Amino acid sequence: MFCFGVDIGGTTIKLGLFDLQGDVLDKWEIPTRKEDGGKNILPDAARAVLSKMNERSLSKEDVAGIGVGVPGPVKEDGTVETAVNLGWDFMDVQGTMQKETGLPVKVSNDANVAALGEAWVGGAxxxxxxxxxxxxxxxxxxxxxxxxxxxxxxxxxxxxxxxxxxxxxxxxxxxxxxxxxxxxxxxxxxxxxxxxxxxxxxxxxxxxxxxxxxxxxxxxxxxxxxxxxxxxxxxxxxxxxxxxxxxxxxxxxxxxxxxxxxxxxxxxxxxxxxxxxxxxxxxxxxxxxxxxELGNDAGIFGAAKMALDAYASR
Amino acid sequence: MFCFGVDIGGTTIKLGLFDLQGDVLDKWEIPTRKEDGGKNILPDAARAVLSKMNERSLSKEDVAGIGVGVPGPVKEDGTVETAVNLGWDFMDVQGTMQKETGLPVKVSNDANVAALGEAWVGGAxxxxxxxxxxxxxxxxxxxxxxxxxxxxxxxxxxxxxxxxxxxxxxxxxxxxxxxxxxxxxxxxxxxxxxxxxxxxxxxxxxxxxxxxxxxxxxxxxxxxxxxxxxxxxxxxxxxxxxxxxxxxxxxxxxxxxxxxxxxxxxxxxxxxxxxxxxxxxxxxxxxxxxxxELGNDAGIFGAAKMALDAYASR
The missing domain is CATH 3.30.420.40 (ATPase, nucleotide binding domain)
Structure with a gap:
């Protein structure tokens, strides 16, 4: 079983593929396309996940889910009222990513997600x-x-x-x-x-x-x-x-x-x-x-852990 | 289905029998016997619960569990390092109450439990x-x-x-x-x-x-x-x-x-x-x-809700 951590920043989207123990198997970045109200950001991230699954011959059954960190306040239901650094007004991050990937998605604020990463395999x-x-x-x-x-x-x-x-x-x-x-x-x-x-x-x-x-x-x-x-x-x-x-x-x-x-x-x-x-x-x-201890990778680690926790509680 | 809320104070132990909607069906108090390191407190509370079940012909299958509020710091596992107002040094509140009643028990600090009560059916x-x-x-x-x-x-x-x-x-x-x-x-x-x-x-x-x-x-x-x-x-x-x-x-x-x-x-x-x-x-x-809104009853309400939440997550 695997999971993805996605950390959406104002310049790049960081992505990571993880196993259940918190080892990162693959790590890469794509640019954040903020133009047009940032409408391409989530489809780009979804495509990056799906193409990695394809490359590694992973089926949906092999993936526990996707965790996503976003620079702005995120409500418990995975929606964002506004994220100025991404050009977003209201955005249903969880709903959109689920629709684009067919996988379960859990979303939180990037700083909160980083804390979860440090608590999983970092300084705490x-x-x-x-x-x-x-x-x-x-x-x-x-x-x-x-x-x-x-x-x-x-x-x-x-x-x-x-x-x-x-x-x-x-x-x-x-x-x-x-x-x-x-x-x-x-x-x-x-x-x-x-x-x-x-x-x-x-x-x-x-x-x-x-x-x-x-x-x-x-x-x-x-x-x-x-x-x-x-x-x-x-x-x-x-x-x-x-x-x-x-x-x-x-x-x-x-x-x-x-x-x-x-x-x-x-x-x-x-x-x-x-x-x-x-x-x-x-x-x-x-x-x-x-x-x-995780530096700029704390976000992808924490996002992956969030996806695993959501999977475990289902 | 029913549940019990128990609020242990320095002078009295308050008890309540609740239904799942947060209505209190019965409410009473017994004295807190602090002598001998407070060793009678939990057996007294357990006996009060069991005798109420007997009085109302409730079986263990009818009761979701018992929530207990304690005046002092309580760890996630239901143990207390010290509770000066009760004469306690270390006390395994959850373990002792479970053993004495045969029912699932969840324990927390009294102020925290009161907050849960107000969030359930009180001011929030x-x-x-x-x-x-x-x-x-x-x-x-x-x-x-x-x-x-x-x-x-x-x-x-x-x-x-x-x-x-x-x-x-x-x-x-x-x-x-x-x-x-x-x-x-x-x-x-x-x-x-x-x-x-x-x-x-x-x-x-x-x-x-x-x-x-x-x-x-x-x-x-x-x-x-x-x-x-x-x-x-x-x-x-x-x-x-x-x-x-x-x-x-x-x-x-x-x-x-x-x-x-x-x-x-x-x-x-x-x-x-x-x-x-x-x-x-x-x-x-x-x-x-x-x-x-719940005054001195906030503790028994919150304790009962805690027992219900623990039951729902099992």
Whole structure:
């Protein structure tokens, strides 16, 4: 028995063919054709799956199903109200993909699906209660509770980047609010914290001679630069506190940190975990921290797992 | 087909016999015998169930199962590490009750179970994504996502009273941390906010002539007392903000406010909802607010529903 994981992004559609143990047997990409309201995206993905089945001589009976990750809020029934990065208004992703392939389909938000992938075979392998925080240009999140994705009533479960964290924050977030987690814990947010710290003090720092970025900050931390360490402390306090709040809600076993910023490695985890321990409720302090392991493939892994879980519960 | 809901409290054990539609056919209480490490509690509850079955001539085939709510963290397997209010150290609640009754048993934390009750036939009737915030001496919480309780890895799911909310808070919470939601949103917390406001200003207020309590504050709000309204604003800002953060995690359809403080009625909801709307992520602003409807019976209702859900998934 096999299954497919499909991760639809704004530029490419990633696809993977998996066995039931989570081994990827084949992995490839096709371009995302966003023109004409993105009407070709799902037929293209369906065709890619069917042609792979043909190539490998797989019948429909050999395939448990297809999981699909989409960049936008997805409701429990597999519909999307809007996905700006794909040019979609309303789209019945589950219904369309099922019709185009004749296979069972399960759909969720891409960040949520990535969390399920990390919980299946990645940084939180085998765990049923997981937070994934993805620190990239923004902050994405995926929440797994008792092995299942938290989808929410409007498909906005796991939108932890837009938790309100700081009162009287001077800049607006992309979402329109002020003081979201994303504004201080994403790559952009860490750059902002660094610019603030550099402007506030006259302290010498290697950062004064470099282009300021999240990577530059953590590189400087590794060189023991005092101001960079102070910036990382502020970042760690914000993210650690936010994760402690989320832990009081979902009580995770493992908290996984992924996204481009997490390439800084375990030094980043140290700043976050130290502050998490300060703010977390007693029973939640047992949660451990891990780096994401699946990188850009987390989406296809999680999508495949979602298809397998749906198959197992039928 | 019938089922039993059992809500074990520090003073009494509440029991209910339900049909599949959520109608309660019988409801009674027995004392909680906490002596000897609480070793009689589960046998007492089991005997109460069996004698009710005998009284009503119900056979084991007529009963879908027993749901049990316990005041303390309960793991997914129905075990409790400790429940101080019952005198328990480790207790296998599910195993013991199954052995004593010969019926299938499902166990969860009492606040989580109450949330399931409100989602079944109470303030969030028929909803699958619900937050219940119970404002009593402390702040309890229960989270329902896609119809299921969020239990968490250590049984601490839904412990929203111990979300860190306020930095540099001058008093310690019962949990040992500083600045938990419970310290400003429980009955005790509102009293604290009132004492602070009365001490800070010289403003006239009917509260100056009364014993300060959460009830006194909301009574004074209804009399249009300006200082009381200011206190309710502060409370509403704290709780509204916290619920907005939780909503970014679980994206609820309905947020139910229960507990003794909620007897103030819709005036209380207004202060909370206004602030929720300010801090919530766009997609989560569609959540509506409701008062809890089941009062002290929420536990037996939710416990019964939990037993029915377990039966349906077998």
């Amino acid at each position: 392998k085998g765990c049923k209660d997981v937070i994934l925080a993805t620190l990239g240009t923004g902050v994405g999140g995926g929440l797994i509770t008792n092995g299942k994705i938290i989808t929410g009533a409007h498909g906005a479960g796991g939108e932890i980047g837009h938790m309100h964290l700081i009162d009287d924050f001077p800049r607006a977030c992309n979402c329109g609010n002020y003081g979201c987690l994303e504004q201080v814990a994403s790559a952009t947010g860490i750059t902002y914290l660094a610019e603030q710290a550099l402007a506030e003090s006259q302290e010498a720092s290697v950062l004064r001679d470099r282009k300021v970025s999240a990577k530059a900050v953590f590189d400087a931390v590794k060189e023991n630069d005092a101001l960079a360490i102070e910036i990382a402390e502020r970042f760690g306090k914000y993210l650690g506190k936010a994760l402690a709040m989320i832990a009081a809600v979902t009580d995770p076993e493992v908290i996984v940190i992924g996204g481009g910023v997490s390439k800084a490695g375990t030094v980043l985890l140290d700043f976050v975990e130290k502050n998490f321990q300060i703010y977390a409720f007693t029973s939640c302090r047992k949660a451990t921290f891990a780096l994401a | 009737k028929g909803c699958k994504d619900v937050i219940l915030a119970t404002l009593g001496t402390g702040v309890g919480g229960g989270l329902i996502t896609n119809g299921k309780i969020i239990t968490g890895a250590h049984g601490a799911g839904g412990e929203i009273g111990h979300m860190h909310l306020i930095d540099d808070f001058p008093r310690a919470c019962n949990c040992g941390n500083y600045g938990c939601l419970e310290q400003v949103a429980s009955a005790t917390g509102i009293t604290y906010l009132a004492e602070q406001a009365l001490a800070e200003s010289q403003e006239a207020s009917v509260l100056r002539d009364r014993k300060v309590s959460a009830k006194a504050v909301f009574d004074a709000v209804k009399e249009n007392d300006a200082l009381a309204i200011e206190i309710a604003e502060r409370f509403g800002k704290y709780l509204g903000k916290a619920l907005a953060m939780i909503a970014a995690v679980t994206d609820p359809e309905v947020i139910v406010i229960g507990g003794g403080v909620s007897k103030a009625g819709t005036v209380l909801l207004d202060f909370v909802e206004k602030n929720f709307q300010i801090y919530a992520f766009t997609s989560c602003r569609k959540a509506t607010f409701a008062l809890a």
